[in-house]
Amino acid sequence: MHLRFAIVGGIVSLFSMILIGAFVNQRIESAVVRNSAISAAVYMESLIAPLSQDLADGNELSREQRANLEEILARPAVRERILSVKIWKDGGLVAYASDPDLIGQKFEPKGDLQQAWQGDIFAGFDELDHDESEGERALGVPLLEVYNPIHSIRTGEIIAVAEFYQDASELKDDLRFARLTAWAIVAALAGATFLALFGIVRAGSRTIETQRSELEQRLNLITLVGLQNDLLRLRIQNASERFSALNEQLLQRIGAELHDGPAQALSFANMRISAWRNANGPEEADLILKALNDALGDIRGLARGLVLPKLEGASIAETIRRAAEAHTERTQTEVLLDGGDKNDGNMRPGLPQLICLFRFVQEGLTNAWRHAGGIGQSIEFGIQDGMLVVTVSDQGSGFDPNATADTGRIGLAGLRERVQSVGGAFEIDSDPGQGTRLTMRLPIHERAV
Incomplete structure (x- = not known):
């Protein structure tokens, strides 16, 4: 300068x-x-x-x-x-x-x-x-x-x-x-004025250069901190995804143990009591047999809910369809699917995203069945600005999300935590008498048609 x-x-x-x-x-x-x-x-x-x-x-x-x-x-x-x-x-x-x-x-x-x-x-x-x-x-x-x-x-x-x-x-x-x-006088005055101004400008220029250098160092430091934060965020997200995968493995193991352990024992007890009842056993055997059948049904249902189907390598549409078919088989209710662009449904994200997608649809439909009686159950999905957007809705009685935020229910809160753990966003749109819409926005990093 x-x-x-x-x-x-x-x-x-x-x-x-x-x-x-x-x-x-x-x-x-x-x-x-x-x-x-x-x-x-x-x-x-x-x-x-x-x-x-x-x-x-x-x-x-x-x-x-x-x-x-x-x-x-x-x-x-x-x-x-x-x-x-x-x-x-x-x-x-x-x-x-x-x-x-x-x-x-x-x-x-x-x-x-x-x-x-x-x-x-x-x-x-x-x-x-x-x-x-x-x-x-x-x-x-x-x-x-x-x-x-x-x-x-x-x-x-x-x-x-x-x-x-x-x-x-x-x-x-x-x-x-x-x-x-x-x-001579004019030249001396002009020279002295120029030198004085030059000294002031030079000092100001050095100050500006010093400040600019300091700002550049701070900007570089901020950029470095930002990169480190992004790296930490990615590490946390990867850790959350690994934890989610491990948690699914644990749930599958628990489901298998329930199926192979207590369910088998209850099934054996059920057969023996049935044989005893058929051999003119007491009438209390009917009550015991009914309780055993109810417990066995609950355990088997719990085991089926804990165990995921094989999702690795599946497409978005396949994962949503499996969750919807499992819900229909379990509840005998109808679920409407709207997949938008076919190419969007053929994309194949990573396993953590597929697990999150399956659980979101599964939990959303379960809530629609429990609280709306399965009325008007539908699933919409598509890709918007590089994000997978999935909406599970019903036409039930709806509720006030603000009024139920602190009721201690863990279903929607857990679903929100699951979606956020893989970098997604979770939204609830509901009003009394207007039904409920659960929306998930999930970043998709891998595409393969």
């Missing part, structure tokens, strides 16, 4: 220095020339005005007045300062001149002469390019031209204009020195 400022600031400072220096020099030259002209005009008017009063009534000086004027101009003190004199009448007539050949001639009035007739003193370095300036050109020195109005002593009116040329060699040297001094 400070390098760009050095380039741009240097250019701006250079142009500013040139403009300011030119302005200051112009003002210095104007002031010096005007002051010199005023002092020379006052001096010359004190000498010429008393001898020029004849011009109030005529266009030329008397011989006596002309002789007196030439005598004054010939004095060494005047001759050193004033090199040439002309006295103009209105209309460009030369009433008197240091060069006698110009007396009585008429020239086109210049703007400077006309300005003097308005009462102003005018001074400047003349280029001596007019016809009446031939004698001054021959002098070969820089001249300061001054026009000074001559006033009538009686009326105060302007009766003539005196034009005189002053040797400006010394004045030129003074102006040259003043210009150099002004340029």
Whole structure:
């Protein structure tokens, strides 16, 4: 940043220095020339005005007045300062001149002469390019031209204009020195200002660079922490998926143990009591036999619910259909399936996602059967924005999800935990008298048609 400022600031400072220096020099030259002209005009008017009063009534000086004027101009003190004199009448007539050949001639009035007739003193370095300036050109020195109005002593009116040329060699040297001094001062001030601003900008640039470096380090640290958090989240999700798989294995083992252990024992007891009853046993055997049959049915139902069918490698549609068919077989109720796009149903996610999908449908249909009597049971599924969206709904009496949030029921709470453990989202949409909709949104990482 400070390098760009050095380039741009240097250019701006250079142009500013040139403009300011030119302005200051112009003002210095104007002031010096005007002051010199005023002092020379006052001096010359004190000498010429008393001898020029004849011009109030005529266009030329008397011989006596002309002789007196030439005598004054010939004095060494005047001759050193004033090199040439002309006295103009209105209309460009030369009433008197240091060069006698110009007396009585008429020239086109210049703007400077006309300005003097308005009462102003005018001074400047003349280029001596007019016809009446031939004698001054021959002098070969820089001249300061001054026009000074001559006033009538009686009326105060302007009766003539005196034009005189002053040797400006010394004045030129003074102006040259003043210009150099002004340029040096302007350059020094511009340089000092530029250096001061450059120092401020450089310090600010270093501060900005330091802060930017610190921000980059913090951003890198935040990015690293974010990556670590993502890694930890993936590890937690993988651990949850492994735990879910292990939990299913445990449930299958418990189901197998129930089927092979207590269920077999109860089945054997049932057969012996049946044989005893058939052999004219007591009537209490009927009650015992009924209790055994009920317990055996419950255990077998529990075992079937704990044991999952083989899901690995299955598609989304197959998994949902198996859960729905198992529910229909168990409850003898109808379940409507709406799979949307066929390609969505053919996708084959990983085993943890399939287990979660099966349990979600299984638990959702079980809730619909228990609390809605299996009325209007339906399953909708499809892929939306890379997410598997599955909805299990019924047309039962519905309920208020907020009112039942703290009742201690573990079915929906456990289902929510299961879905969230594999990175999914779980929603309940229900109102009294409006039925219930359970929706699961599950990220799908693997696709295979």
